Amino acid sequence: MRITGRTRLAGIMGWPVGHSRSPQLHGFWLEQYGIDGAYLPLPVRPEHLPEALRALPILGFRGCNLTIPHKEKALLLVDRVDAEARRIGAVNTIIVTEEGKLEGRNTDSLGFRQNLLECAPEWDGRRAAAVVLGAGGASRAVVAALLDLGVPGVRLVNRSRERALALGRDLGGTEGAISVHAWEERSRLLAGAGLLVNTTNLGMEGEAPLELDLDRLPLSAPVADLVYAPLETALLAAAREKGHRVIDGLGTLLHQGRPGFEAWFGVAVSVTPAQRAAVAATLKESR
Numbered sequence: 001m002r003i004t005g006r007t008r009l010a011g012i013m014g015w016p017v018g019h020s021r022s023p024q025l026h027g028f029w030l031e032q033y034g035i036d037g038a039y040l041p042l043p044v045r046p047e048h049l050p051e052a053l054r055a056l057p058i059l060g061f062r063g064c065n066l067t068i069p070h071k072e073k074a075l076l077l078v079d080r081v082d083a084e085a086r087r088i089g090a091v092n093t094i095i096v097t098e099e100g101k102l103e104g105r106n107t108d109s110l111g112f113r114q115n116l117l118e119c120a121p122e123w124d125g126r127r128a129a130a131v132v133l134g135a136g137g138a139s140r141a142v143v144a145a146l147l148d149l150g151v152p153g154v155r156l157v158n159r160s161r162e163r164a165l166a167l168g169r170d171l172g173g174t175e176g177a178i179s180v181h182a183w184e185e186r187s188r189l190l191a192g193a194g195l196l197v198n199t200t201n202l203g204m205e206g207e208a209p210l211e212l213d214l215d216r217l218p219l220s221a222p223v224a225d226l227v228y229a230p231l232e233t234a235l236l237a238a239a240r241e242k243g244h245r246v247i248d249g250l251g252t253l254l255h256q257g258r259p260g261f262e263a264w265f266g267v268a269v270s271v272t273p274a275q276r277a278a279v280a281a282t283l284k285e286s287r
C-alpha cells in the first residue's frame with residue numbers, strides 16, 4: 001500500500017466496526033497491485049450516519065462499504081439507489097460520483113451467489129426448496145440470490161414473524177415462493193430441503209449457539225453459514241461430520257467486496273486462494 005498526496009480513499013462504516021475484515025481483504029488487493037490507496041475502518045454511531053455519509057465527498061473519499069447497523073438506513077440517505085439495493089432494501093456499497101453524489105448499491109446478493117456456486121458447483125437450486133434462518137438484511141440478500149438461481153421455494157424461519165412476513169412481501173415475486181415459519185419449526189422444516197443457510201449471528205464468537213437438529217436434512221443438501229468468526233461454526237462442524245458439503249461465510253465477504261473495490265480504485269480484481277488465506281489468518285490472530 002502506498003500513501004501519497006493523491007491517495008484514493010475508501011473504508012467501511014459500522015458500529016462497532018472493529019470486527020470487520022473488509023480492511024484486510026481490500027488491503028490485500030491494494031498491496032497486490034501497488035495501488036496508491038487506503039481502505040479504512042470508520043466507526044460511526046447510528047445517529048451520526050447522515051453526517052458521515054455527506055462528509056465522504058468533502059473528505060475526498062471514493063466511497064465506502066456499510067455494515068451493521070447502517071445498511072437499511074442508508075437507503076434513505078443516498079442520492080441514487082441501484083435496482084438491486086432497492087429490491088433488497090439495503091445498501092452495502094456507496095460510490096461517490098464525479099459530481100459528488102452518493103450512489104447506493106448492494107453487492108451482498110452477488111457475493112453470496114458467487115460463493116455458493118464456487119463452493120458447491122454440483123448444487124442445482126431448481127431441485128428443492130431452501131431453508132433460510134433469519135430475516136434481517138443479510139437474509140434479504142440471500143433470499144434474492146436464491147430466487148435468482150431458480151430455487152422453487154424458500155422456507156424462511158425467524159423469531160419475529162412480522163419481520164419475516166415483510167421480507168416475503170418485498171421479495172416474494174411468484175406467489176408462494178417464500179413461506180414464513182416459526183423459529184420452533186426450524187429442525188422439522190429441513191426435511192426434503194436442498195440447501196440450508198444461516199444468516200443469523202447465532203454461532204458467532206461471543207453470541208449464543210445455534211441449536212439445530214440436522215437429522216432430517218438430506219445429505220445432498222449443502223449447509224452454508226454467513227458467520228465467518230469462527231471460520232467453522234458449530235453448525236458447519238456438525239454438518240461436515242454428517243457428510244454435507246459446507247460453505248463458510250468468508251467467501252461471501254470476499255466476493256461482495258470486488259465490485260466496490262473496482263469502482264473506487266479502478267482495477268479489476270478477483271478472489272484468490274491466497275487472498276482467502278491471508279484474511280483467514282487474521283481471524284486466527286484475533287482469537
